[in-house]
Amino acid sequence: MAEVKIAGLHKRYGPVQAVRGVDLEIPEGEFTVLVGPSGCGKSTLLRSIAGLEEVDTGTIEIGGEVVNDMRPRDRDVAMVFQNYALYPYLTVFENIAFGLRARRTPQAEVAPRVQRAARMLGIDALLGRYPRQLSGGQRQRVAIGRAIVRNPRVFLFDEPLSNLDAQLRDEMRGEIKRLHQEIATTMIYVTHDQIEAMTLADRIVLMRDGRIEQQGAPLELFERPASLFVAGFLGSPRMNFLQGRLARSGEGFAIELGGGVPRLALPQERRLDGAADGAPIILGLRPEHVGRATGTPPPAGVARLEATIELVQPTGSRSYASFRLADQPLLAELQAHDVSGPGERITVDLNLPRATIFDPETGRAL
Amino acid sequence: MTAVDSGISRRSHGLNHRLSLAADRQFKYLIIAPAILVLLLIGLFPLIYSLVVSFQGLTMTEEDTSFAGFTNYARLFHDLRLWQALAHTAIITAVALPLELLLGLLMAQLFVDRMPGRQIFVALLVLPTVISPIVAGANWALLFDVRFGPITQILSFIAGQPVTILWTLNPYFVYPGILICEIWQWTPFMFLLLLAALSNVDQSQLEASEIDGASYWRKFFKIVLPAIWPVMTIACLIRALDLVRIFDIIWALTQGGPGTMSETISIYTYVQGFSDFETSYTAAIAFLVIVLLTAIVTFALKRMEIVR
């Protein structure tokens, strides 16, 4: 396995800048997920690493050597495609063996290696079949098997689970995670699904418009988003965003929402760089940090309010109640049976220590 | 921006961005080179040769390769037989093409709705198109034969008295004869294409208009015709060009006769080159024909945006 370093990468397609100045360092053995909305450049980045795209400026290093001018086959990477890319006229065995044969692996070595890879993925019974006889999940395993069998130093995944139905996707996600634990090779995984990103990644690289918006461990991006975009992208249902103003309150700050709502005092320790009294801000609070009031008095830093529920959306394990605060919508997460219905008056606790404050102009967290 | 990550953009940019090495860059030229070289044999060489020779005074007997100026081209304008040949070609094209189109369309309409055994009918009807035009011509020469051809027999039966029409010799019947043979052979071509095109017309549009109370003709002109228009134009282009080049059928039936009555441009050129041995003059005609047709075709192709 090898580490991957990307420096100053730029790539354009005609008038469109797909990747603008990306710097990224992926240590050996790490599972990195490139995630972002359509058109953010994640696939372009992946394909550039594979050698399927030529870059305009910048360098790509794999295992310490610059690979910009290298053919894909010389870079010793393996790629798993969204549409599996299986050869319909070859058996599963031959599909997996394809890369080995292309590199003129001795005949004696081919069969055992293919067998081993197939066994690892639980498809050794299917080796004699043709792709058209397989289900979607099985085909994807064959595609992964084809990648494994080559023992590459980097694995690349291009939205491999997008074509599977939800249940299969959950299953395959676990498989891929297990795979990474077993063979411990550097893996770079592209997806637009934030759940895949959260569950699979050692490190998430969230991209937008050709740039890296934020990168780090999943929980870090989740709990300490650097911008509105990151905060809104990760987590479902989406984080609540309330517009308000900052107000000095003694040693610390408070949020003024207006509309008759009392000031929300932020914890003293809360540091807000570059914050000015009266500055407009956006208060970000995830639904799981807005809940039914518990405990008297409310825990430190928590703000308690009265509200009338407007809409209830049950999901089975939880129910989400929407109501209005200072005439802005707010979503609270409640226990499944803990709510009766629209019109119910409820007391909610806002867990302000877990809130994030954003500058509405730059979108960045303060 | 959305297009960038989608497969669509990948397709439209081809593999242009994926050539990582100089060797790969050469690859695309290397694999197309042999084909281009062979194509130049018919694409470039005759053009240059004709051009050069047409400015000389060559015949099969005279080896005078000195520059003869534009005499050959001037001769083109004064050559009555040449213009007649062009006229003959124009007549054949102008008559055959619309008839083939119309008949093909009618036949296609007949078969477009589902019917069991349609495949068999279509397979059989295609036969005239795939046989050699020489065979087609010979076939009709046989049929038209005044002594023992079935056509004469049938006509005599209908007319109630013996009919003696020398289809391949009688000036009044030469063109009908040629046209019948030509239309017989190539209407199935039109039929096949138009059948496919008609099958691809949007059914939901037709049904909607039917509910709206549209008449048959209205439906045809507003929905069907626009839908099959692209295929029709291509089919007509292919047919028109083939008609202009017509040679085999006429050769088999009349050999350009009687006299020069059914001489088309192809036959005339052949005669000039291989009967009269007028090398340079033939070259001039050939050059003119090549340039003219290539220009028309290029113009038509670009207009129709066949090359995306």
Next chain:
Amino acid sequence: MSVPAVAMRRWRRRHSWLALRYLAAICLTVIFLFPVYWLFMISFKTPDEIYHSPPVWYPASLQFANYAVLFKDGDVIAIWHSLVLAGVSTVLALFLGTIAAYSLARFRTGGENLAVWIISQRMIPPIAVVFPIFLLYVWLGWVDSYIGLILLYTAFNLPYVIWMMRGYIADVPMELEESALVDGCSRWRVLWRVVFPMVRAGLFATAVFTFVFAWNDFIFALVLTRTEVITFPVQVTHYFGGQSNFWAKIAAMSVLGTLPVFVAVTVMQRFLVRGISLGAVKG
């Protein structure tokens, strides 16, 4: 009127329309196939029956004498010559044309102009080309030889092959090729091991039409052959002549020359429309 009666009327109306269509279809088929039938029959008739006036609609019995004559006289070698010429030029055109088509499809080599030039070459009138080619071949000593005509047929078929295969190649998902590239294939290997197998069906379909074109060619064979290499259309014209055409021989030779083509086309029926229309209609 009662419901069953109305339904009955509708059924009858629909089926009478269908019956009418069948009638028309049969009439058309008879009209279009009659000439071929006639030719076929002539090849099985005795000279008496052929030259009989009024014409004999169906021979008393099927005579193979006419065919025997062709074999005895050795004329049947024309079929062999046609086979060799059409066969070899088809294979050559398919190979050169497909790799050229790959260059066009994936790399857009030469841009729109090259593509238009290539397709316009199909439209070149043979008559304009045959004369210079003839003189060239005289100079090269290629008149009346296999190689001369093979090269020429290949050249004339290339635009068609390139055009058709370009379409078939474009239908192959690029991911298959990309996957192969990453897995260790050279570009040649990708062409050979991935693209060619994927367009197999298209190759066969294009092969049929390429073959038929070369098989049916007359004018090139007429000009560029003498005695050594005679193709079947030319051989047929040898039977024309002034007063009496050897109808029997014409018919027999024509049937021999038509059968292979008919078989090939019937087998490839699925691709008929796409092949004839230069891919404009997917049929």
